Amino acid sequence: MLELKNITKKFGSRTILNKLNLTIPDQEILAIVGPSGAGKTTLLRCLSGLEKADSGQFLWNNQEFDPTEPSKNNQITGVVFQSYELFPNLTIIDNITLAPRLVLKEDNSQALQTAKQLLHELDLTGKEELYPYQLSGGQKQRVAIARALAMKPQILCYDEPTSALDPALRTKVGEIILQLKNNNKMTQIIVTHDMDFAHQVADQIFTVKALDFKKVD
Template sequence: MFQVKSLNKSFQGKTIIKDMNLDVDDNEILSIVGPSGAGKTTLLRCITGLEKADSGKFFLDGEEIDPTDDSKSVIGVVFQDFGLFPNLTVIENIILAPQLVLKKSKEEALKEAQELIDKLDLTGKESLYPYQLSGGQKQRVAIVRTLAMHPKIICYDEPTSALDPKLSEEVGKIILDLKKQNITQLVVTHDVAFAEQVADKVKEVRPFKEEG
């Protein structure tokens, strides 16, 4: 189980997240929905360690973890803009972090990357650059790159925002397929229909309003 307890985050004196609590069971998909300014992306960035929380604790299977600790690839993230390096090919994008962070050999990283590429229907795209891919293909490469780090939890920031309805449906199928691989997933989205399509449960967040 993944838990967030009493999370608080402010920017320039403005409270974005106040005493937020989350419980996500193993192999569960949680969708986090809410209007712009509700703190969805800030919450995701705190969970993934891209932002340091002002206060609060994170637990995985009862053990406290620090999401900002780069030495442990417990939580992976798929960015809204995909976050692919434009000067690297698909395969280079995927094997970079396993080599640098997990200290895998190039041969081992390539072998695992190819297996993931084949599973997500990207075979033949290995030598292409991001600009040569469609939005749906970029999304799948971003997911493969995250999976290559063997995270226990994957977080998605607006995974369908740049995709048409057909491609959004494909991404939904990928997320549901990953559930079968015992991966816990958190999906931040403004698309309530998509959230309900993929999630075991949905949590709605709203902008924090100061009293008085």
């Protein structure tokens, strides 16, 4: 279970998150919604360690952790960025294996085995030696998901996963997210403006502006 306790984040004199409290049960999908500027992405960036909260606690299974200091035994969150952030000069297989080799210190054969399995699960077999520019937007997003999963996170976070996708690909992303929940038992957090998508995939919805947390029927 993931718990956020009294998380506060300020930029200068502006308070973005004010003593925010949130609990996410294991293997559930949380959608974070709200208007632009309400703090959705800031919350995701604090949780994933891209921004440091000014105060408050992050707990995983009752153990406090610092998202800004990940380690092999403390890989709590992985992130799928809105713009994918793939390395354009690396092949798809190298995009996926780079961080596990450098950060997790996996040997090349182990990293390759994991990457190929993830590509197979995400219907990307045969794309290993291509470069990002040779892929469609939906394929790039699945590579970004594979890259995040290769780091073996406990929680997978998405920043606006449907923002640039047509309806068919939007449905495909929803299927992948639900598959990760049902087959991989993955806890997931989705920042989105797409309320229809949020209701399609989420167990819980958190509205940042109103600080309102409710269960989805």
